[in-house]
Amino acid sequence: MLKFIIKRFAAAIPVLLVVTTLTFFLVRIAPGGPFDTEKAVSAEVMQALKRRYNLDQPVYVQYFDYMKNAIQGDLGPSFKYPGRTVTEMVKTGLPVTFELGVYAMIWALLIGVTAGVVASLRPNTAQDYVPMTMSMIGICLPSVLLGPLLVLVFGLWFEWLPVSGWDSWQHKILPSLTLGSGYAAYIARLSRGGMLEILSQDFIRTARAKGLSNTAVVFKHAMRGGLGPVISFIGPAIAGLLSGSFVTETVFQIQGIGRFYVQAAFNRDYTMILGTTVLFSVMIVFFNLLSDIMAVWANPRLKFETSKGAR
Amino acid sequence: MTTSNTPLLKVDDLRTYFHTRNGVVKAVDGISFHVNRGETLGIVGESGSGKSVSSYTLMRLIPTPPGRIESGSAVFDGMDLLKMPEKDLRKVRGNRVTMIFQDPMTCLNPYLRVGEQLMEPLLIHKGLSRDDARKRAIRALEEVGIQGAASRVNHYPHEFSGGMRQRVMIAMALITEPELLIADEPTTALDVTVQAQILDLIKKLQREKGTAVVFITHDLGVISGMADRVLVMYAGRAVETGVTRDVFYHPQHPYTQALIDSIPASHAPGEELFTIKGLPPDVSKPLPGCAFSLRCLHAEEACRSTDARIHELSAGHGSSCLRVHQGSLKVITHRVAHASGQGAHA
């Protein structure tokens, strides 16, 4: 098991290296520099700026400098906001985005797994159709639409919940629902499929033959295998939640890194773009790794195989 | 067999149909039998004859829909298993009536340790503490001949071989000391060498604990070694029933006779093997008369229209063959008579 984790970890390093390198050079070849503002800047000022941001060096020197610093957690100064470093900005934005992602994930798992399991117990009846139709609606109401709709209905018409910011718990309901709903819907379909597959297995019949109640059969015997697809999906889902946070943070005006990234993209704040991209990659790779490990943990057969394979 | 006159289990006119898109499949179509305390009833038939479905019906393990128990009763110790409330049934199922299945590779939960699965029946039916249940589980593994039981309880099913898993299944089914064990082709998926061990194990434990067994198989050889009495099924119906010895040596139905004749061991070396011509009928179509009449070498016009039900010919020996009842057909097997040609004479 440990060997498996180390192996997967080692495989993640080149991925991160490729991402960082690719982004670094993509940003460098981009037409139009970060200092192309409306006002013309004198040559000396430009020169001074370039020196300050280490841009007068050859590209490869810049690259190695950047990588050296990045490993130590220093993502360089922001081009757009002088005096602030990217690391600083990430530090203020990341907890917000992370919190939003966690709540969204909780919604998604709570609603999705419940709906999927309930539907799987009586396939092709109302108990199946109702949650599955809801889930289809969830899939077809993307956050760009659901966000504004929720704001309109609960924020502006009924005035039940605040529509922007990230202070009290009331502020957190609509954004996390917006972000989580699509995933809830997808998780519902995944868990329904997984449960149906497991519930048709012979060992479920054995469990029933033992005289176990339906509840015990479902919770003890079926869930662990049936939710396997959901567990494998958690990693990609977190990656998706993080990138989905762009829209949600924009709709609800939340100062998370998603919003920073979009702003950086508009402002051509290259160090910020680079820094957030690297950060996103690290997180995505990490969560994918985590969900792989969880999948192995949940399925003893895989554990057996990985330990055999490692020998 | 035992002092009591009432059988442990009495099944009457059992019918289980599957309502599929392509019509109603009459998997079990009116079978009746009984099992006495401590005895072994063998149910034999080819695949698709409804023998497994009838055993699942007894345990109410038929997936509904599409399956439905259409009629019949299965009285076990005064209770009708088919009609009692699910809640009461659960106290019997897995406790007083247990079951082992055909494929040990798929019938154990791969996600749970073997010990956990063994303990389950004790925890739900016997109210044992986890500690006691665990000790009992280890003992049960020892009883079925698993070495190092104390550590093996912590293993997962995939760490056991097929034969070992079937031993675990048997231990699990017998752990509550049931009065009736239903064994649905428990050796079919196993290697021949392992088969004999498993059969011996079932016999030994049955003797020790006085358990009655319904043993389902398509293998006549296995039946002859295991069963006190036998029920022969064809296309969801019972065609012959009786004491094993009688049925094997004096079959009273052309189908039974054909089955016995198809055993390779009953042929002289080099002799062409006997096969039953044709295929089993499609049970989703109406089958008037005797279900075997379409393949029977002795069928007459009446066989295809008159309902064939089991009638006793002598004490405890019944056949559904119309012509046997009428006395116009005398069934003789190859095995006994070693006659060439048809082996049965009108």
Next chain:
Amino acid sequence: MSAATETVKSAPGSDELSRAQSGMDVEQGTSLWTDAWIRLKRNRMALAGGIFLVSLTLMALVTPWIAPYTYEGQDLQLGASAPSAAHWLGTDTLGRDLLTRIMYGSRISLMVGFLATAVALLIGVLYGTISGFLGGRADMLMMRIVDTLYALPFIIFVILLMVIFGRNLLLLFMAIGAVEWPTMARIVRGQVLNLRRQEFVEAAIAMGLSNRKIILRHLIPNVLGPIIVYTTLTIPSVMLLEAFLSFLGLGVQPPMSSWGLLISAGAESMEEYPWLLIFPGLVLSLTLFSLNFLGDGLRDALDPKASKD
């Protein structure tokens, strides 16, 4: 042998004869697709989805001729107005007819959806087929690359590309297509690996057919089912991505319109003029619904495993 000579003798185009003579193969092929079609027709939701999509596409194609107004035609005096006889779906804050703008928006949204999917399809199918067909080390390496791509924050890359190279429509669907292909490649590769082990492919190899011919003639036609299904399911995710980017202001640029852009604009003034959000949103949702239902229906119809029960 004799069948072959007779076929040659028979007049070209005498379809029935050659079909009868080439026997089972053709018949099975036909019945598979006919079967799927029958199953699909029975699935009312899928059928409704299909009809909606076809109508929508036709409408988008002829929009320049049938649109009631021009898409940039403003009527500042009118401003935003609720649905009326003159403007069925109302007008936006600049007095532009919403129906017209949605119709023109469909052209962009559908085009991005279809073209980006086509890009993903092309790359994915070729890559997956080659990988599955070559097998062994080449396959391992190629799938390793796909795995690596999966780990990349792709949406971020798309945004990055849009920022760096400007918000250009061609680039938009190239970028989206480039994001969506690895899943297609995986699916196709799995299918091809399965097929490769089957006898008719071995036979083709034994007959000395070139790899190119085997891939084009034997493999691709046989993985068509899963490809069609997955394509129907890729289009909605592509359209979502477009809506997403346009919403952030990184996709299609005004005065052109797309559904994402209309929703974004609608969201800004939704308190006073909710129809500006609701109508474009409805069209987007209905389209996503249709594509998903059609995709599900096709999967049930084309996947024999799923239709067994």
